Amino acid sequence: MSIGDSMQQRTEQFRQRYGSVREQIGRVIVGHDDVVHGVLTCLFVGGHCLLEGVPGLGKTLLVRTLAKTLDLDFSRIQFTPDLMPADVLGTNMVLETPDGKRTFEFQKGPIFTQICLADEINRATPKTQSALLETMQEGTITVAGQSRVLKKPFFVMATQNPIEQEGTYPLPEAQLDRFMFKLTVGYSGREEMATIIDRTTRGVTIEPEKVMDGEEIIQWQQLVREVILADHVRDYIVRLTLATHPEGPFAVDVTNQYLRWGASPRAAQTITLAAKVRALLEGRYNVSFEDVRRVFLPAMRHRVILNFEAQAEEMDTDQVLLDILEKLPEKADDAPVMAAAVE
Secondary structure (H helix, E strand, O other), rough: OOOHHHHHOOOHHHHHHHHHHHHHHOOOOOOOOHHHHHHHHHHHOEEEEEOOOOOOOOHHHHHHHHHEEEOOOEEEEEEOOOOOOHHEEEEEEEEOOOOOOEOOOOOOOOOOOEEEEOOHHHHHOOHHHHHHHHHHHOOOEEHHHHHHHOOOEEEEEEOOOOOOOOHHHOOOOHHHHHHEEEEEEOOHHHHHHHHHHHHHOOOOOOOOOOOEEHHHHHHHHHHHHHHHHHHHHHHHHHHHHHOOOOOOOOHHHHHHHHHEEEOOHHHHHHHHHHHHHHHHHHHOOOOHHHHHHHHHHHHHOOOOEOHHHHHHOOHHHHHHHHHHHHHOOOOOOOOOOOOOOOO
């Protein structure tokens, strides 16, 4: 079997297994196809996901359903203003041994899992929110000077309500940047609403089947990283990221007018990996411009900061980003020559 045939076979296997997970989620979650796809993209890349939407749209249910579909450890943390870092990470406890001696023993917190649902994450204080920074970036937890490694794969799926601001705390920019995607969960349509009513009011409980384990997920994460990224597509990703920097060499008019801060290199990494997942789902082993464009919004909307003028004119972050996407050409005059295709 040639290298090309092997790649195509693995790509087809990934599409089938992805479809199996999507099918089980669809037994419980009605609609929200883009949101489900975004969550699964984070899963197969190894990134964390932030779901934003008003209460009652199924954000928490989606994460719980995903956990049931995967043979992974799962825990839920309900974030509240009185939640402390030790409540999340764990702490050293003084225990008395049978012979009367006292020893310190570390009691693990709920973050020691593989899928962690951080429900209403913006209700915790910045001190507690910052406790997740090391965990989300490094996959480790340091308590009392001792580091502990979390079991892989590890995902944080967080939810937040964008409307109710009383008793909430904005997420620090450093933490927002550690979320791979920020997905906006919207309202269901007419037919979807009817299906939801039928499924939830007849006394019938639908449970998804476990179809994938952690070892297989890690295998697909490796496949994603092997997808080919041509030089001219990589350059497009770089220029898209730099186009969010006000007064930068690739900034467009809307950038200079409405943005205060642009995206970090982590945004370019996110776009690249997410576009590779989309390429595999399209049956290709190379990333296209369209793959990049389709993942640009969820990868970027939480990484740029609007300035005062944008807030005064009630500009939406997505509007600004879509304008950047429209104005920036896919190919630059000085773009690298396309690399030769792999035989």
